[in-house]
Amino acid sequence: MKKFVYSFLILFSGFIGCTSTYAPEAHLSAEEKTQIEQILMRYAFDGPKGADSQSKFDSKYDSVYLRNASHFKLTKWHRTREGKVYFEWRRRAPSMIEKWVATGGVLELSPDGKLSFYQEVYRTWKLDPTRLDRRSDLFFDYMKAGKDLSPYYTSNIKDTEHIEFPNETTEFDISTGSWVKAG
Numbered sequence: 001m002k003k004f005v006y007s008f009l010i011l012f013s014g015f016i017g018c019t020s021t022y023a024p025e026a027h028l029s030a031e032e033k034t035q036i037e038q039i040l041m042r043y044a045f046d047g048p049k050g051a052d053s054q055s056k057f058d059s060k061y062d063s064v065y066l067r068n069a070s071h072f073k074l075t076k077w078h079r080t081r082e083g084k085v086y087f088e089w090r091r092r093a094p095s096m097i098e099k100w101v102a103t104g105g106v107l108e109l110s111p112d113g114k115l116s117f118y119q120e121v122y123r124t125w126k127l128d129p130t131r132l133d134r135r136s137d138l139f140f141d142y143m144k145a146g147k148d149l150s151p152y153y154t155s156n157i158k159d160t161e162h163i164e165f166p167n168e169t170t171e172f173d174i175s176t177g178s179w180v181k182a183g
Helices: 002-016 030-044 059-067 129-145
Strands: 072-079 087-093 100-107 115-124 164-165 171-172 178-181
Touching: 030 059, 030 072, 030 087, 030 115, 072 129, 087 129, 100 129, 115 129, 115 171, 164 171
Parallel strands: none
Antiparallel strands: 072 087, 087 100, 100 115, 115 164, 171 178
16 A cells, blocks of 8 residues: 555646756756766766766766766756755666666856766656656655655665665765665
């Protein structure tokens, strides 16, 4: 019954969600969107061979990330009055059929447009685009409102169609900008 209620809420949120108000194109110029995507891609994909959590941002690796650009897209963007930005990006997941992974989080930009804070709040399992749209709309709204996302964690909902991370063994490490073993 609990799973049914969660599924209903996710489906219903797809009908009442305000995804279009979060469209990055409504808030960023094409140039700004491209600049943000170039920063976020460095979190979305494994770093180039030999790069660590700091050097993966070096411009010498730009070509590696550009090769992955077609497998990445910024899908949601909301800036608060205080300047905090809620975002969601997606990357294509390895699969025989089209599937994507969505990652939602919070970032802050310095006045000169540089990233000064970055935290991923959730990452979904790989899902087909339609299912991912419905689920990520709800997750994004919850994140933005400061609501608890734990009812959608795999350990609580007992499936692989909602939030993969965080979980009981994996958490986001702000200092390295990556998901790490919890504890």
